[in-house]
Amino acid sequence: DAGITQSPRHKVTETGTPVTLRCHQTENHRYMYWYRQDPGHGLRLIHYSYGVKDTDKGEVSDGYSVSRSKTEDFLLTLESATSSQTSVYFCAISETSGTEPTGELFFGEGSRLTVL
Amino acid sequence: QKEVEQNSGPLSVPEGAIASLNCTYSDRGSQSFFWYRQYSGKSPELIMSIYSNGDKEDGRFTAQLNKASQYVSLLIRDSQPSDSATYLCAVRQGGSYIPTFGRGTSLIVHP
8 A cells, every 4th residue: 555545536627617636645755646547548647746846747738737845745736627637537656766766656546527 | 759559458358268468669768567457447556567578477467578579468367357457558768757558458357
């Protein structure tokens, strides 16, 4: 158990509203990721973090922002939600070897977001 | 663009058979390879990691890596209905923080 919790687990919102998803981990992992998963597309990286205040974009970052003000929390924000952002969102952490990520990811339980 | 390709399936095998799942990747600089299992409605779960050419066995699972041919496979021996899930292949280039995932292969093990 990598001690990863996501909240909320389910959310229904309306187009144009802001939404924040939270990923909380208890084991001091340096590397954290946000993925979305859609039928036919698999897991696609939105943003990732390699330390407090250190974040970078993934392949589908448009319309999303992230923040990491402390090690244990990685927040994903949709500033103005659109129907195309209806998806299941997974947070993950990577194990490390020394200071480098191994790429072995452990996932939270997911957050299902529906934008009407 | 780094690509990881998997046949979407479904791959259907009878209980007790060997299930063979395949994955090809485009980036020759890839150094780390992973297999995840994902049950319907659940999050992906890491089941195997492999870093060097050859076979790696863990219980009923064997991962096979061939860097020259740029493929990695997962064999599941004595398949059980509980193995029915989607299997995701992921590949990480050396020096990168980011694994790239394939779209997954759906496996159905029927009694």
